[in-house]
Amino acid sequence: MGFKEYVGKRILQGIVTVMLAITLNFILFRIMPGDPTQAMVGDPRMDPETRIALIAKFGLDKPLLEQFVLYLYNLFSGELGVSFVQIGRPVMDIIFGRKLINTVILMGSSMFLAFALGIIVGVIAAWKHGTKVDMSSIVFSLVTYSMPVFWFGMLLLLLLSYYINVVPIAGTVTPGVAHANFFEYASDYLHHLIAPLITLAVSFFGGYFLFMRDTILDVFTEDYMLTARAKGLSDRKILFKHAMRNALLPMVSIMGVHLTFLISGATMTETVFSWDGLGRLIYDSVRDADYPVLQGIFLMMAILVVVASLCADITCAYLDPRIKEAAE
């Protein structure tokens, strides 16, 4: 299979997956017990005019198939409906705004930190395979993997906020404070970012570390490592130029899949720290049964995962031709 065919096949698979996700998204909120229109417009918080407008727009009084066509039509014209809770506010507005930025900042920084640490410690542990350093990093990462993220966040708050009071207990900025300039705002924001950032970085670290260590150990057995040694390269050069480079490829491809965490992964952490992001929005929407918002988030995430893993796969196939052969 050539590179072009491989890319074509992956794109086709991606489109099918997105279509399935759209269909599931449509079904999920309509197969639930009771009147199927209830979930969409049965909310008592909604005023009658909006209800009638929505019923017309989404054709909720029509047969399911017709509803599905209308749903697709609305979707492709960028219309995701309006929130039940923040009455009349379009879902697009709620998702693509401040909350998205807050989540991307929190998740981006913590994932980057965990990723970098995971790579560095992973390389060192693999190099010192079987020693105390290796074993203690494994135990550490398994322990952090086994901790409920939200609980670790609570512990941090108990320690850093209640006992020694160095970080604020909640929010993204101090409420009620008028920030004199951008610098002041940024420092307040960063101050609030510390605890959730540590929480998420610790929770991500274990997975990246174990994966990196494993990959490096595999790379060590490859012929080109023997060649590098035979050429008389130093340990350092072998480790960082040859082993690490080759191990980074699989790391990048899992990173691609993890990009969705940028949006979804922080529900629990954001809830513990009252971080005003999409994770919290998901939680609030589930609690308040704000289905249009949930549908919107779901759809956006499905598209993001598909595109991200597609990009990761294509990059990897481009860089390492062996991959597309293995895909057959």
Add this chain to the structure above:
Amino acid sequence: MTLDAQTTSGALLRERVSSHATRVKGFWTIYKGSRIGMVGVSLVLAFIIIAFVAPWLAPYHPRALVGTPFLPPTEEHLLGTDQVGRDIYSELLWGTRISLMVGLLASAFAVAIGTTIGLLSGYYRGPLDSVLMRITDLFITLPALPFMLILAALLGRNIWNIIFVIAITGWTGTARMVRSQTLSIKERPYVEAARSIGARGSQIVIRHILPNVFPLVFANAIIGIVDAILAESGISFLGLGDPTQPSWGMILYYANKAGALATGRWWFIIPPGVCIMLVAIGFAFSSYSLDQILNPRLRKRRW
């Protein structure tokens, strides 16, 4: 069947059983050598024992209101009382049952779904494979936690629904792994041989392929238990747990809701989390050692 044939098959059977026993024994000998593995198994066993003897260990009924709310630890209430006056220590002991039950059942269901899909997909290939793999992709695409929350909210707050939502979101890894294993095992000579003497597909899958993927499936199931236990605690912590069960995540939900953080009530926050962590560590350590033994890659550095 002649007498002769019967004895032969009896002997074969005995041989098979005994070889199975030696394999298990041999496995255990290697496993004992792993300190991480032994710590894991001991933790798991300890919690299993606690789950069984909880009614005798617990000084109070976990749902009974036995004191004033928010008591700090005293001799009567080792870990204080919660927001309505239940004994936290007793709730923790009983909570072991919920955690283990959800972990074991959800992981077992997930692995069963994943193995079935992986076997079918890998063995039969063709259109069935494409359809099943697109479904798998779809479930990988779904953000697990939000999806679990939505399902839990729509289905209702009940322990069986929680087991269901964890299982339905947790099978994709097993499916992919079993599929790729099946693809390679299918090409092995003994499978070819079985096919050439006219064995049916279902026979080949059950008698020849399944036993060979089982060890890996088992290791997968153990790490699945960790994920399921953590997922249950998360769902419960977010307030979508079963309110009739004293789950550890529920205790933390109430602690958070009652402002235990801002008031420094550590006894309401630390012990439930430690319990979740220890059970999860038990299974995570066991799974790690299991994986080391079952996946002995040729890790010899040649330089």
